[in-house]
Amino acid sequence: MNTEHQLLGDERQGEATMVEQLSDKLTGKKLYVESYGCQMNFSDSEIVASIMAQAGFETTRNSEEADVILLNTCAIRDNAEQRVRNRLTQFQKDKRENPNKIIGVLGCMAERLKSQLLEEEKLVDLVAGPDAYRDLPNLVHEVGTGQKAVNVLLSREETYAEITPVRLDTNGVSAFISIMRGCDNMCSFCVVPFTRGRERSRDPESIVAEAHDLYNRGYREVTLLGQNVDSYRWNITKKNEIIDAEKETVNFAQLLEKVALVNPGLRIRFSTSHPKDMTDDVLHTMAKYENICEYIHLPVQSGNSDVLHRMNRGYTREWYFDRIDAIRRIMPDCAISTDIIAGFCGETEAEHQDTVSLMQAVKYDFAYMFFYSERPKTLAARKFEDDVPEVEKKRRLTEIIDVQMAHSLISNQKAVGKIHKVLVEGDSRRSSEHQCGRNTQNVMCVFPKKGNKSGDYVNVKVTECTAATLLGEIVE
Numbered sequence: 352m353n354t355e356h357q358l359l360g361d362e363r364q365g366e367a368t369m370v371e372q373l374s375d376k377l378t379g380k381k382l383y384v385e386s387y388g389c390q391m392n393f394s395d396s397e398i399v400a401s402i403m404a405q406a407g408f409e410t411t412r413n414s415e416e417a418d419v420i421l422l423n424t425c426a427i428r429d430n431a432e433q434r435v436r437n438r439l440t441q442f443q444k445d446k447r448e449n450p451n452k453i454i455g456v457l458g459c460m461a462e463r464l465k466s467q468l469l470e471e472e473k474l475v476d477l478v479a480g481p482d483a484y485r486d487l488p489n490l491v492h493e494v495g496t497g498q499k500a501v502n503v504l505l506s507r508e509e510t511y512a513e514i515t516p517v518r519l520d521t522n523g524v525s526a527f528i529s530i531m532r533g534c535d536n537m538c539s540f541c542v543v544p545f546t547r548g549r550e551r552s553r554d555p556e557s558i559v560a561e562a563h564d565l566y567n568r569g570y571r572e573v574t575l576l577g578q579n580v581d582s583y584r585w586n587i588t589k590k591n592e593i594i595d596a597e598k599e600t601v602n603f604a605q606l607l608e609k610v611a612l613v614n615p616g617l618r619i620r621f622s623t624s625h626p627k628d629m630t631d632d633v634l635h636t637m638a639k640y641e642n643i644c645e646y647i648h649l650p651v652q653s654g655n656s657d658v659l660h661r662m663n664r665g666y667t668r669e670w671y672f673d674r675i676d677a678i679r680r681i682m683p684d685c686a687i688s689t690d691i692i693a694g695f696c697g698e699t700e701a702e703h704q705d706t707v708s709l710m711q712a713v714k715y716d717f718a719y720m721f722f723y724s725e726r727p728k729t730l731a732a733r734k735f736e737d738d739v740p741e742v743e744k745k746r747r748l749t750e751i752i753d754v755q756m757a758h759s760l761i762s763n764q765k766a767v768g769k770i771h772k773v774l775v776e777g778d779s780r781r782s783s784e785h786q787c788g789r790n791t792q793n794v795m796c797v798f799p800k801k802g803n804k805s806g807d808y809v810n811v812k813v814t815e816c817t818a819a820t821l822l823g824e825i826v827e
């Protein structure tokens with residue numbers, strides 16, 4: 352039997368005691384979490400680990416010894432879901448050997464497919480959507496009593512604001528901070544508004560407190576996360592007072608400033624910026640504080656205004672160029688990266704070439720590139736035909752990738768011969784004689800060790816590069 356839970360704000364009080372009672376039963380049990388998809392999902396897994404830790408679970412990196420396996424999934428493209436399904440089949444053997452092992456699917460695929468997932472994937476016991484994580488201890492308990500458990504309710508308020516994430520797979524130097532959840536933009540290709548629900552911002556005080564806490568624990572870089580950080584907005588309401596509305600909101604530029612002021616030694620990054628909403632105020636705040644990194648991820652998706660219109664992105668090619676000009680004017684050294692979709696519904700060769708020409712004009716430092724994958728229920732799936740043949744989508748994507756590879760190399764070549772301030776993240780993956788870390792533009796630098804520890808800032812003179820990495824040595 353499937354049961355749907357209802358967990359609303361006013362029920363939270365009772366929830367605390369319930370978790371305490373449950374934690375007696377669950378103490379010492381082991382939890383294994385695996386994350387897919389965007390940074391937001393990785394950040395959510397840390398909230399999940401925290402909620403489960405309160406219920407008595409210890410996290411493990413070994414799925415075999417786990418009592419509960421949770422896959423935090425992504426639904427953005429069909430192949431993201433296929434990866435999860437393949438991974439689930441790998442757990443079949445575990446489940447046969449230990450039928451008490453609980454397997455749960457969380458995140459966007461859970462939200463998209465709901466209880467249908469239990470029918471399609473027989474070994475799954477539990478399905479929880481992105482706003483239902485406070486309910487996980489109850490759901491796990493329910494599975495323990497022999498039922499399958501589902502909670503896919505989306506919330507208009509949930510931000511997990513006061514939950515201190517348990518940092519998973521951490522380098523001890525950089526961490527994510529979620530500043531908002533959901534998305535209201537309804538880009539026609541995108542499943543996120545359906546899987547993550549309505550946009551809501553998190554209390555700035557809790558964000559600043561989390562940044563302070565991270566700094567005090569040795570972290571030196573935070574990445575503020577939201578699907579569209581530029582629409583961050585917090586309305587401060589004081590009881591029984593009517594106050595000037597303007598003074599009472601915190602926008603993204605103001606939030607950025609608050610976090611930058613936590614400590615000059617704490618670097619700030621953020622993602623994702625939306626071209627339709629990114630203001631010059633944000634750029635001026637970035638320019639004002641040395642510890643806000645000179646790097647903006649500004650997904651364009653397409654270089655053609657008609658395609659952008661069909662995508663419901665809310666801007667034109669010209670508007671996008673205006674935003675790029677603003678970045679270059681206010682922060683000449685700022686790195687810019689993007690996301691591009693090849694072969695969206697109705698995209699002609701000429702429209703595709705507009706994407707290529709936009710890339711040639713902007714010369715992105717980095718890009719994430721995809722071919723269009725139709726997602727059920729989205730505006731595009733309902734309104735347009737997915738009519739670019741797959742081979743053609745892939746050909747266009749290859750052309751886009753080739754252009755970008757050349758641009759990434761040019762961008763890195765420009766860094767050669769210069770000195771970069773790098774935050775040491777740890778040993779290089781390839782050699783324990785080397786360390787690695789990023790410069791302000793978010794490019795990974797590798798250099799021989801010179802007695803510095805993770806979390807130190809070092810000056811690296813770059814001597815060589817590839818399209819992905821800078822190589823150099825520490826100088827005084």
Ligand code: SAH
Nearest residue numbers: 540541578623650690691692721722723724
């Ligand atoms: N909120 C971010 C994007 C989040 S999804 C923004 O608005 O930019 C990350 C990227 O996945 C998108 O920027 C887009 O390039 C890609 N993407 C989303 N839906 C897709 C789909 N149906 N097919 C292919 N790529 C998609």
Ligand code: SF4
Nearest residue numbers: 534536537538541543
């Ligand atoms: Fe999806 Fe658009 Fe929202 Fe980004 S802004 S998450 S692409 S709907």
Ligand code: F3S
Nearest residue numbers: 388389425426427459
């Ligand atoms: Fe994927 Fe959900 Fe992120 S669909 S990209 S995990 S918001």
